[in-house]
Amino acid sequence: xxxxxxxxxxxxxxxxxxxxxxxxxxxxxxxxxxxxxxxxxxxxxxxxxxxxxxxxxxxxxxxxxxxxxxxxxxxxxxxxxxxxxxxxxxxxxxxxxxxxxxxxxxxxxxxxxxxxxxxxxxxxxxxxxxxxxxxxxxxxxxxxxxxxxxxxxxxxxxxxxxxxxxxxxxxxxxxxxxxxxxxxxxxxxxxxxxxxxxxxxxxxxxxxxxxxxxxxxxxxxxxxxxxxxxxxxxxxxxxxxxxxxxxxxxxxxxxxxxxxxxxxxxxxxxxxxxxxxxxxxxxxxxxx
Amino acid sequence: xxxxxxxxxxxxxxxxxxxxxxxxxxxxxxxxxxxxxxxxxxxxxxxxxxxxxxxxxxxxxxxxxxxxxxxxxxxxxxxxxxxxxxxxxxxxxxxxxxxxxxxxxxxxxxxxxxxxxxxxxxxxxxxxxxxxxxxxxxxxxxxxxxxxxxxxxxxxxxxxxxxxxxxxxxxxxxxxxxxxxxxxxxxxxxxxxxxxxxxxxxxxxxxxxxxxxxxxxxxxxxxxxxxxxxxxxxxxxxxxxxxxxxxx
Numbered sequence: 001x002x003x004x005x006x007x008x009x010x011x012x013x014x015x016x017x018x019x020x021x022x023x024x025x026x027x028x029x030x031x032x033x034x035x036x037x038x039x040x041x042x043x044x045x046x047x048x049x050x051x052x053x054x055x056x057x058x059x060x061x062x063x064x065x066x067x068x069x070x071x072x073x074x075x076x077x078x079x080x081x082x083x084x085x086x087x088x089x090x091x092x093x094x095x096x097x098x099x100x101x102x103x104x105x106x107x108x109x110x111x112x113x114x115x116x117x118x119x120x121x122x123x124x125x126x127x128x129x130x131x132x133x134x135x136x137x138x139x140x141x142x143x144x145x146x147x148x149x150x151x152x153x154x155x156x157x158x159x160x161x162x163x164x165x166x167x168x169x170x171x172x173x174x175x176x177x178x179x180x181x182x183x184x185x186x187x188x189x190x191x192x193x194x195x196x197x198x199x200x201x202x203x204x205x206x207x208x209x210x211x212x213x214x215x216x217x218x219x220x221x222x223x224x225x226x227x228x229x230x231x232x233x234x235x236x237x238x239x240x241x242x243x244x245x246x247x248x249x250x251x252x253x254x255x256x257x258x259x260x261x262x263x264x265x266x267x268x269x270x271x272x273x274x275x276x277x278x279x280x281x282x283x284x285x286x287x288x
Numbered sequence: 289x290x291x292x293x294x295x296x297x298x299x300x301x302x303x304x305x306x307x308x309x310x311x312x313x314x315x316x317x318x319x320x321x322x323x324x325x326x327x328x329x330x331x332x333x334x335x336x337x338x339x340x341x342x343x344x345x346x347x348x349x350x351x352x353x354x355x356x357x358x359x360x361x362x363x364x365x366x367x368x369x370x371x372x373x374x375x376x377x378x379x380x381x382x383x384x385x386x387x388x389x390x391x392x393x394x395x396x397x398x399x400x401x402x403x404x405x406x407x408x409x410x411x412x413x414x415x416x417x418x419x420x421x422x423x424x425x426x427x428x429x430x431x432x433x434x435x436x437x438x439x440x441x442x443x444x445x446x447x448x449x450x451x452x453x454x455x456x457x458x459x460x461x462x463x464x465x466x467x468x469x470x471x472x473x474x475x476x477x478x479x480x481x482x483x484x485x486x487x488x489x490x491x492x493x494x495x496x497x498x499x500x501x502x503x504x505x506x507x508x509x510x511x512x513x514x515x516x517x518x519x520x521x522x523x524x525x526x527x528x529x530x531x532x533x534x535x536x
Contacts, residue, residue, distance in 0.1 A: 027375055082302075158394055165385050169371045172437075175338050175364040176389035177357035223421040225376045 006127040006139050008244050011258060013145040014198040015236025017152050018210035019218075021194045023232050024156075024187055026215040027225065028167045032086060033072070034211040036093035037188065038195040038204050040071040043100035045196065050107055057144040061193050068192025069185060071096060097204070121203030121255045141200045148197040152190055156229070163187065164225055202255040213262035214239060220273040235265055289352045291316040291445050291476035292337070297346030299329070299336045305344075306332050308500050314478055315493060316351070319471050321481040321507070324497035325520050330480045331367065333497065334447050338364055350445055360389050363443030365434050367450050373423045379433045380418040383408055386437035401440075408436035412462050428459030435466055445476045453482060464490055487511055 001009070025031050041064045048063030049055060071092055078088035126141040133143050156163065166173045166183045173180050191211070198207045218231035242265070243258030250257070271278045290313040297310035307329045314320050322330050335341045337348050337355065348355040350362055363386075383405040384397050391397055397405075409415050412432040417425060422433065431451055438446055451463055467477050467490070481487060487494060487507065494510045496502040496519040503510045503519075 027372075029372065161388050161391070161396075162393070164377075165388050168375050168377065168382070169366065169385065171335075171338075171340060171366045171370060172364060172385065173388075174340055175357050175362060176441075177360065178389070219376065223376050223378060224381075228376050 003127050006142055007123055007254065008241065010123060010126055010139065010142045010145060010201055011240035011244055011254070012237045013142070013149045014201050014207075014210055014258075015214065015238075015240040016233050017145065017149040017194045018198055018207065019214035019232040019236030020156055020229050021152055021187075021190045022211035022215040023218065023225070023229050024163055024167060025191065025211060026219060027228075028187075031208075031212045032089050033075070033188070034191060034195075035208050036075065036089045037068045037071055037191050038199075038207045038211070039093045040067050040096040040100075041192060041195045041199055042204055043067055043096045043103070044192075045199070046100045046103045046107075050103065057140060060196055061144075061148075064192045064196030064199075065189050067096070068188050068195070072185065072188040117203070120253065121199065121201050121206060123201040123254045126201060141197075145197045145201070148193050152194060155186070155190060159183065159186065160226075202258065206255045206259045209259040209262055210236065210239070213259070213266050217262075217266050217269040220269050220276045222275070235262070235269075238265060289316060290314060290349070291318065291351060292478065293349040294337065295347040295349075297333075297336060297348070298344040299332055299341055299346075300344050306499065307336065310346070310497075310501055312495060312501050312504050314476060314495070316476055317471060317474055318476055318493040319467055319491050320476070320478045320493040320495060321487050321491035322478065322495045322497055323481055323484065323487060323519070324502075328498040328519075330497055331449050334364070334449055334478075334480065338362065338447065360441075361444040363438040363441040363446045365438045365446065365448040365451055368427065368430055368434065368454070373430065375422065378419050378421055379409065379414060379425065379429075379436075380405055382422060382433050383437045383440055386440040389441070404440050405436070408439045409433075411439065412436050412466065413458075426456070428455040431455050432459055432462060435463060439466070439470075443475070446470065446478065448477065448479045450480050450482060452479075452486075484516070 022031075022034065025034050044063040044067030045060055047067070048059050052059045074092045075085070075088045078091065079085045083091070127139045129141070130137050130139050131143070132138075162173070162178055162183050165176075166178065166180050170180050173183075194211070195204075195207050198210060202210060214232040214235035215228070217235045218228045221231055222228050239258050239262035242261035244254055246252075246261055247254040247257035269277070274280060292312075292314040294310055294312045297307055298305065299307040310333065322333065324330055332341060336343050336346070339355070339357070350359070353359065355362065380402075384401060387397060387401045387404065391401060406415070406418065409418055412435060414429060414432050414436065417429060422430060425433065431454075435448075435451065438448070452460055455463070467479070470477050479491070481491070488511055491507050493505070494507040495504045496510060496515055498519050503515045
């Protein structure tokens with residue numbers, strides 16, 4: 001595959017994995033948690049590097065999953081101790097992220113990790129770092145994202161019912177004997193590994209836009225959760241493709257262009273959605 | 289055997305007791321109203337019974353066995369405001385959620401589950417709204433969807449938190465018909481109820497609650513002016529004006 005092809009494929013995988021996981025954050029009204037986890041993941045990566053002394057993907061995934069769990073748990077504990085939920089999110093992730101930044105500048109100066117990279121990602125250079133898998137030479141980030149996307153889709157397919165009912169009515173789920181807390185942490189685990197997988201490509205800040213924007217667009221177009229997931233994937237891919245070619249055309253950051261493309265797609269959907277679009281609402285207001 | 293037995297239940301928020309020394313039994317096959325002023329702990333009692341709130345102490349039995357969600361013998365209808373009605377789903381889909389425990393892990397609803405859900409919709413006069421997004425339903429229709437969902441759970445004991453609040457007359461009639469039908473099938477229905485005027489008409493058993501059980505028994509014995517006065521304290525003035533119904 002061409003250099004360009006690898007970048008596009010990687011970007012599309014970010015779009016798919018973030019797009020599907022993000023839908024569940026949106027319907028649970030927890031998009032701020034995406035922000036929290038995507039930033040805390042930096043601490044997870046740095047700590048994993050310091051402990052394992054490796055930037056290998058598997059270690060990173062474990063580190064990210066652990067820190068995602070710790071972040072969610074810390075936010076919940078603070079909230080239960082009487083701090084407002086949005087404030088607990090604000091306290092926890094900024095602190096974790098700041099510790100990550102300090103550790104990074106203290107101990108990990110010489111490695112392929114720096115703050116700018118952590119914030120913005122650098123998808124343009126990802127195809128340079130390859131390994132051989134089943135006889136194919138494939139960029140490391142791409143193979144990791146392939147695995148993460150496949151895992152995410154399988155988990156969502158297997159636990160679709162449970163993810164849906166705990167999102168809509170946790171009280172009912174509890175009386176039906178479902179492990180509500182476990183499913184919550186399962187979702188947070190998915191968010192964490194998706195965030196760490198996309199981290200290299202688009203960075204901690206823009207991964208939030210990839211997690212939130214495609215799902216919000218899809219939400220405006222359908223009343224079915226299954227279709228929302230599908231549309232969200234399509235919006236994620238569209239943001240990736242438009243973003244890539246937009247960046248090539250204007251010679252700007254690819255991850256920045258991807259998020260901007262997502263923003264523009266959202267604006268169009270918000271205005272023109274036949275169900276909940278602005279125009280639809282205006283015309284129905286006039287006609288009644 | 290009692291449908292529900294609660295022994296020495298205590299619940300506290302921030303060390304402040306909300307429910308104290310709650311002991312009660314609800315007879316099997318009864319239609320029971322839980323009545324008490326705002327802040328009496330009615331919803332808290334239901335949530336504590338179902339294990340959604342941490343109990344400081346207490347033991348709950350359902351039909352002679354310690355309560356566990358795994359037994360699937362208790363159906364819960366939460367307050368309408370407790371869920372997000374903007375959720376991307378429709379009426380039929382919400383009702384199918386009541387079947388999820390029966391369906392089991394990794395499986396999709398079967399034709400039989402869908403048939404049951406459609407029958408429940410029909411029973412509540414909602415068949416025309418099966419594919420309607422739930423935000424687009426009226427308050428009464430939303431409540432009927434919740435009840436249809438409880439119906440397909442096929443439980444033995446139902447706990448319902450204020451199903452009559454904010455609903456139209458048509459829905460109120462549909463709900464009470466359904467509760468009576470459940471009772472005829474030998475089910476036990478326990479309802480947090482706000483409207484004192486309709487208690488004697490709708491319910492054969494009544495529990496008066498104000499942080500602890502004030503009285504518990506057949507409605508004609510419990511629903512007396514003295515005991516209500518004891519439950520509501522000075523706040524019972526409205527009861528003398530039959531037309532002045534309180535709402536949620």
